[in-house]
Amino acid sequence: MARLFGTDGVRGLANGPVINADTALRLSEAAARVFGRTITGGAQRMTAVVGRDPRASGEFLSAAVIAGLASSGVDVYDVGVLPTPAVAFLTADLGANFGVMLSASHNAMPDNGIKFFALGGHKLPDEVEDRIEAAMDAPADRPTGAAVGRVHRVDDGAERYVAHLLKALPHELAGLHVVVDAAHGAASEVGPDAFRRAGAQVTVIGAEPDGLNINDGYGSTHLDKLKQAVVEAGADFGVAFDGDADRCLAVDASGTEVDGDQIMAILAVGMKERGALKEDTLVATVMSNLGLYQAMEQRGISIKQTAVGDRYVLEEMRASGYNLGGEQSGHVILTDVGTTGDGVLTGLMLAAQVASSGSTMAQLATVMTRLPQHMVNVKGVDKAAASTHPVVLNAISEAELELGDNGRVLLRPSGTEPVVRVMAEAPTAELAQQITARLAAVVQTELAL
Numbered sequence: 001m002a003r004l005f006g007t008d009g010v011r012g013l014a015n016g017p018v019i020n021a022d023t024a025l026r027l028s029e030a031a032a033r034v035f036g037r038t039i040t041g042g043a044q045r046m047t048a049v050v051g052r053d054p055r056a057s058g059e060f061l062s063a064a065v066i067a068g069l070a071s072s073g074v075d076v077y078d079v080g081v082l083p084t085p086a087v088a089f090l091t092a093d094l095g096a097n098f099g100v101m102l103s104a105s106h107n108a109m110p111d112n113g114i115k116f117f118a119l120g121g122h123k124l125p126d127e128v129e130d131r132i133e134a135a136m137d138a139p140a141d142r143p144t145g146a147a148v149g150r151v152h153r154v155d156d157g158a159e160r161y162v163a164h165l166l167k168a169l170p171h172e173l174a175g176l177h178v179v180v181d182a183a184h185g186a187a188s189e190v191g192p193d194a195f196r197r198a199g200a201q202v203t204v205i206g207a208e209p210d211g212l213n214i215n216d217g218y219g220s221t222h223l224d225k226l227k228q229a230v231v232e233a234g235a236d237f238g239v240a241f242d243g244d245a246d247r248c249l250a251v252d253a254s255g256t257e258v259d260g261d262q263i264m265a266i267l268a269v270g271m272k273e274r275g276a277l278k279e280d281t282l283v284a285t286v287m288s289n290l291g292l293y294q295a296m297e298q299r300g301i302s303i304k305q306t307a308v309g310d311r312y313v314l315e316e317m318r319a320s321g322y323n324l325g326g327e328q329s330g331h332v333i334l335t336d337v338g339t340t341g342d343g344v345l346t347g348l349m350l351a352a353q354v355a356s357s358g359s360t361m362a363q364l365a366t367v368m369t370r371l372p373q374h375m376v377n378v379k380g381v382d383k384a385a386a387s388t389h390p391v392v393l394n395a396i397s398e399a400e401l402e403l404g405d406n407g408r409v410l411l412r413p414s415g416t417e418p419v420v421r422v423m424a425e426a427p428t429a430e431l432a433q434q435i436t437a438r439l440a441a442v443v444q445t446e447l448a449l
Helices: 021-035 056-070 084-093 126-135 157-168 190-197 224-233 260-273 292-299 310-320 341-358 361-365 388-407 429-446
Strands: 010-013 047-052 075-081 098-102 111-117 152-155 177-181 202-207 237-241 248-252 281-285 300-304 325-327 333-334 373-381 408-413 419-425
Touching: 021 047, 021 056, 021 098, 021 111, 021 126, 021 333, 047 056, 047 084, 047 152, 056 075, 056 098, 056 111, 056 310, 084 098, 084 111, 084 157, 084 341, 098 152, 098 429, 157 190, 157 341, 177 190, 177 224, 177 341, 190 202, 190 341, 202 224, 224 237, 224 248, 224 341, 237 341, 248 260, 248 341, 260 292, 260 325, 260 341, 260 361, 281 292, 281 310, 292 300, 300 310, 310 325, 310 333, 333 341, 341 361, 388 408, 388 429, 408 429, 419 429
Parallel strands: 047 075, 047 098, 075 152, 177 202, 177 237, 281 300, 281 325
Antiparallel strands: 010 111, 098 111, 237 248, 325 333, 373 419, 408 419
């Protein structure tokens, strides 16, 4: 049977076979059993923070989670609609033993998901998720009388979160005009509010959530409206979050995209100049553009490379004590301030770098040159053999020899789909496409099922 938990919690079609009220109830009851109903060695009850994004399905799913926790003897802090990083922060700030976030992040509205945070707002390791999944089949442990959990509505969660972000900001944003695209998501209120309170003039788009329009034509996966709004408003730049605001992408004054690699490069350089970049090291995944690696080397900044997934970036950061890492998609983690990717924090820090440097976003983005990157998904192949088949390995070696130091190739079996992802970076888009097509053909022929 397939593992219920994926790379970022449990996710699927809301009210479908995986994500439904029954699953939400059983998962929360299981989590209560795994984390423990009472504090070890005493009678004090466990507490949990529960938050959600504005999807319509989040209304009944959060009710099911809260019911499962409270009926298991866990006291619940219901913080309502807030970004994922806000729920992680409040888990620590409210002294809760764990947290639960209901969101499908950048996915379309019909989907939803459930993810857990451990003590301090940290993501759960795989082994704890496996224990929760296994505990779903155990008999329910439901106390009665005064032992049942109580539900407390937390109305100042947004204020606590925004104040926390502003406290970490190294420079005020007075004089900047920023367009904020909230994806009709969880940061529709706190995102614009944070920028205004930091001193920026703010134009807001994609901030009218109705439960049905999250990520629909707005946000970090749909940048066209942000590009148009920045140009029309004559703004200095714009930022776009995804549905749960754990990622951020940007566009400069001309409407040109500034991706996650460029954002990390800008922040890394700024932090190093301030003496704030620990070990002068950035953590990035294998999918980050070669241009990022080249730019950081030129600036005396090392890069630690991880597998794809912000959880792997965070694991490396926590294990080695680094404080900046992320992904090309806009998941940027600043562990001096938060325990997970935070789109609002990333946008604020990026804006602070613009304000403090006196440079435009376009000028800052020139810190790195993105090499043309092309990727294709090869279906119907034995993805497990992609890293061992001699003909495939020989084709990779030939491509690497052709590119030399001016590009790279990557073959990566997907962790969620039956495909092999073939990617090439080269000095020109044409060469990247040619090499990708050539390697994909070898994979299709040699690894066909």
